[in-house]
Amino acid sequence: MKKIAGRRLALATAALLPxxxxxxxxxxxxxxxxxxxxxxxxxxxxxxVGGALLGKPGTQANLGSGAPVLPKDLxxxxxxxxxxxxxxxxxxxxxxxxxxxxxxxxMLFADTVLPKFPxxxxxxxxxxxxxxxxxxxxxxxIKEGETYTVHDLWLGVFLRSGNDAVHVLSxxxxxxxxxxxxxxAHAEELQALDTxxxxxxxxxxxxxxxxxxxxxxxxxxxxxxxxxREYCSTVRAKFPGETTKKHxxxxxxxxxxxxxxRLLAGDxxxxxYQGIAGVKNGNTTNAGATxxxxxxxxxxxxxxxVMNPEKKxxxxxxxxxARLLDWGFGAAGKVTPVGELVAPRGAQAxxxxxxxxxxxxxxxxxxxxxxxxxxxESGSGGVGVALAIAAGVxxxxxxxxxxxxxxxxxxxxxxxxxxx
Numbered sequence: 336m337k338k339i340a341g342r343r344l345a346l347a348t349a350a351l352l353p354x355x356x357x358x359x360x361x362x363x364x365x366x367x368x369x370x371x372x373x374x375x376x377x378x379x380x381x382x383x384v385g386g387a388l389l390g391k392p393g394t395q396a397n398l399g400s401g402a403p404v405l406p407k408d409l410x411x412x413x414x415x416x417x418x419x420x421x422x423x424x425x426x427x428x429x430x431x432x433x434x435x436x437x438x439x440x441x442m443l444f445a446d447t448v449l450p451k452f453p454x455x456x457x458x459x460x461x462x463x464x465x466x467x468x469x470x471x472x473x474x475x476x477i478k479e480g481e482t483y484t485v486h487d488l489w490l491g492v493f494l495r496s497g498n499d500a501v502h503v504l505s506x507x508x509x510x511x512x513x514x515x516x517x518x519x520a521h522a523e524e525l526q527a528l529d530t531x532x533x534x535x536x537x538x539x540x541x542x543x544x545x546x547x548x549x550x551x552x553x554x555x556x557x558x559x560x561x562x563x564r565e566y567c568s569t570v571r572a573k574f575p576g577e578t579t580k581k582h583x584x585x586x587x588x589x590x591x592x593x594x595x596x597r598l599l600a601g602d603x604x605x606x607x608y609q610g611i612a613g614v615k616n617g618n619t620t621n622a623g624a625t626x627x628x629x630x631x632x633x634x635x636x637x638x639x640x641v642m643n644p645e646k647k648x649x650x651x652x653x654x655x656x657a658r659l660l661d662w663g664f665g666a667a668g669k670v671t672p673v674g675e676l677v678a679p680r681g682a683q684a685x686x687x688x689x690x691x692x693x694x695x696x697x698x699x700x701x702x703x704x705x706x707x708x709x710x711x712e713s714g715s716g717g718v719g720v721a722l723a724i725a726a727g728v729x730x731x732x733x734x735x736x737x738x739x740x741x742x743x744x745x746x747x748x749x750x751x752x753x754x755x
Contacts, residue, residue, distance in 0.1 A: 377412070377429040377432040379392060381429070381431035381529075382529055382548075383431075384431070384526055384529075385674040385675050386675060388673040388674055389548065389673065389674040392429055395427050395674075396425075396670065397670055397673055399669045399671060401669050402665075402666045402669035402670050403665045405426060405662055406655075406662055409428070409655050410644045410645040410651070411428065411644045411652070411655055412429060412432060412434060412644075412645070413432045413434060413640075413643070414427065414429075414641045414642065415547045415548055415639070415640050416638070416639050416660070416663040417555075417638045417676050418636070418637060419558070419638045420635075420636055422675045422678075423672035423676075424673050424675055425663050425672060425673075426662075426663075426673060429547075430547045430674075431529055431547075431548050432546055432547070434622065435539060435622035436545035436550060436617065436622060436625055436642075437537050437618055437622035437624075437625045438473065438496045438616065438619075439537065439545070439617040439626065440535075440543075440545060440617070441492055441493075441496065441535075442553040442615050442627065443518050443522055444514070444536070445492060445557055446557040446563065447514075448514065449562055450560065452485045452507060453485065455484060455486065456485045457482050457483070458483060458484075458503065459481070460478065461479065464503045465477065465479065465503070466502075467502065468498050468499065468536075468538075469534075469539070472499070473496045474497050474498060475494075475500050475574060476576075477503060478577050481575065481577065483503070483575060487574060488500045489504075489562065489566050490574060492504070493566040493594070493613075493615070494569060494571070495574075496595060496615075496616070496617065498538060511534070515535055518532045519531070519532045522549065522553075524679050524680050525679050527545070527546075527548075527553065529548065529549045530545040530546070531543060537619070539621045546642075547640040547641070548676075550625070551627060551638050551639075551640045554613075555676060556679070557614070558613070558614065564613070567596075567612070570594050570600050571594065571600075573592075574589060574590055574591070575587060576588040595616055596611075596614075596616050596626075597650050598611045598657060605650050605653055605654065605657075608630055608660065609630070612629050612630060613629055614627045614629055616652070618652075623644065624643065624644060625641070625642045625643065626641050626652045630660050635664060637663045638676075641655050641659065
């Protein structure tokens with residue numbers, strides 16, 4: 336893919352908040368019964384999409400003068416660090432190893448389905464909408480017979496990794512089977528050829544696999560959508576509860592949901608990562624812990640994906656991701672890339688619009704001229720999200736063309752907090 340020079344993109348995330356959950360008892364761990372078995376070592380030959388080195392087993396890195404050494408205490412089966420703007424892969428370890436993705440596959444689900452329904456659309460949940468979920472699925476607490484907006488459902492997907500929200504949205508999209516087919520087709524369009532979709536929620540299923548490389552492609556594509564960015568960077572929100580009738584009055588309360596991404600929200604043994612802005616975490620019996628994140632520091636935006644650390648310490652996947660991000664920010668400009676994040680098949684890499692263009696998804700605009708502005712949007716349940724529009728360069732899939740000069744809305748309050 337042809338490289339396009341440009342101004343760097345500033346990113347950050349929503350207000351740093353504690354992770355004290357107040358969800359109902361139906362919100363369960365994202366852990367399921369085993370259905371797959373996997374080799375302990377990567378294949379000798381893997382896909383070479385993005386570069387020949389990315390198909391080789393083991394760690395691939397070309398350190399230049401002054402570049403920091405890679406962290407020595409990484410135990411993940413697979414990981415990748417890439418520049419979100421240029422697509423350069425700074426370093427990788429078995430990036431094309433096909434492994435169970437857990438709920439990080441929800442990034443592909445969101446990138447595929449999110450543009451299909453306006454956030455204000457309402458849907459009354461039927462029993463059939465919630466059929467077929469695996470035992471022990473992570474749930475946000477959706478109830479049959481209740482009505483939810485699409486905005487509510489996406490908050491449930493991103494914050495609580497709710498398989499119930501995924502199944503309701505899949506039902507709206509003509510069912511799970513159709514949604515799986517749509518996701519598979521979109522993965523192939525993105526050249527995410529390691530991915531085989533069986534269940535839209537990432538639940539362990541026979542033959543369902545992805546790779547650190549593919550998950551990073553999904554994140555990069557999804558982050559070009561305004562709503563995707565908002566949902567994955569939201570730390571907490573109000574979610575609709577059950578409707579009750581008392582003394583002839585009908586009322587419907589709400590409860591708080593908080594993001595399970597520990598680099599975003601923090602935990603007892605980990606603090607929010609400076610400049611983090613999403614994206615998605617997962618954890619199942621077969622996949623172990625998985626995580627894809629995006630962060631900004633010093634005007635540079637990095638993507639990292641970590642899959643299945645062998646060390647089972649608490650929050651290990653986030654700790655290894657943080658160490659890789661630290662390394663990437665220190666190494667950027669001092670290493671020779673070992674590969675690249677490829678453009679979608681239908682994109683014309685390197686194309687630049689001569690006039691502002693409207694994206695196919697979300698109606699967002701691009702332009703070759705920098706813009707600085709700010710907007711304010713209200714979050715679910717009255718939780719406000721302060722956003723700022725900043726100039727930056729990031730490739731964008733819109734109307735079949737890979738465009739540049741993307742404007743990413745930034746959580747302005749946290750952007751100030753995350754500066755050193």
